[in-house]
Amino acid sequence: MTIEAYINPDFTLIKKLIFFLLALVGIIICDFLILGGTEIVTSSRDREERKTLISERFHNSVQLLYEMIISATSVMSFACAYVVLNHVYSLIQGTTQTGFLGQFMYIWENWKDFVLLLLICLSCVLNTILDKLIIPLKRISRDDIACVRMLGMFYVIIILMFLNVIGDESEYSPVMMYYLGLMIGRFVYFDASFKDFLHAMRNIFMKLPLLMLGLTLSGLLCFFGFEAGYLLERNYYIVGAFYTHLFLLAAVFVFHHSHILYLVIKKR
Numbered sequence: 001m002t003i004e005a006y007i008n009p010d011f012t013l014i015k016k017l018i019f020f021l022l023a024l025v026g027i028i029i030c031d032f033l034i035l036g037g038t039e040i041v042t043s044s045r046d047r048e049e050r051k052t053l054i055s056e057r058f059h060n061s062v063q064l065l066y067e068m069i070i071s072a073t074s075v076m077s078f079a080c081a082y083v084v085l086n087h088v089y090s091l092i093q094g095t096t097q098t099g100f101l102g103q104f105m106y107i108w109e110n111w112k113d114f115v116l117l118l119l120i121c122l123s124c125v126l127n128t129i130l131d132k133l134i135i136p137l138k139r140i141s142r143d144d145i146a147c148v149r150m151l152g153m154f155y156v157i158i159i160l161m162f163l164n165v166i167g168d169e170s171e172y173s174p175v176m177m178y179y180l181g182l183m184i185g186r187f188v189y190f191d192a193s194f195k196d197f198l199h200a201m202r203n204i205f206m207k208l209p210l211l212m213l214g215l216t217l218s219g220l221l222c223f224f225g226f227e228a229g230y231l232l233e234r235n236y237y238i239v240g241a242f243y244t245h246l247f248l249l250a251a252v253f254v255f256h257h258s259h260i261l262y263l264v265i266k267k268r
Helices: 013-041 047-092 099-134 142-166 169-187 194-206 208-228 237-258
Strands: none
Touching: 013 047, 013 208, 013 237, 047 099, 047 142, 047 169, 047 208, 047 237, 099 169, 142 169, 142 194, 142 208, 142 237, 194 208, 208 237
16 A cells, blocks of 8 residues: 555545535534424424524524534644554655655654644644634533544544544544543543533533544545545545544535525524
8 A cells, every 4th residue: 555545546526525415415414403402492482582592592502512623633634643653654664765754753653652642732722723713613602522533532532433443443542542532631630620620521421422423424434435435545534534523524614604594593
């Protein structure tokens, strides 16, 4: 396997457009599922109050879903980068390299764990750039953003656990353990009280439907991509999963900036 195998020449522009349209359709379906759930939850309220609640909860929940996709894509990008870099190292391992590749081999052999930590930090920076500048989500609170980012991390851990079963365990385990450690640290930091822990767990539990929705959407889109030959199994499944999330991110960008959902449910 060569480095060029990460690029699928059969994934033409037309196929990319089809895949993007499927991502758009998937986002639309998720949005309407959120709308249906919101209407069910608010069914006991009087008419005027219900209209206001539906509008507020629907748009907030949609932005929470978008934030989770942004967060998951950010985390996935650098998890994917780690796996690809590790694979590049395996291709040149045992050979004599000079220049850039020689420096890369030295860094990877001696500082691989620190590189992974740096990539995790960069994923946080990318997440902030995406949801503050490129896809600004202004309706949700800082607490909700923190909670959904945590869900995004858990989202990627679930994907890595699955890939760990069907793929090469040595490729995914280091990344998975790092993110798992970060999640535990988020819940059990040194000055946290039991009340803080329960509050964090409650917030996570309340937003689990969004996690299931996001995983189902990305899972079905990935499955189609691999079955249709758009994504390649031979270049590690995580690369295909990352490509899928890029298309989902593009779909979120289109929906957020088009404000088309406000034609369905007016903002209040």
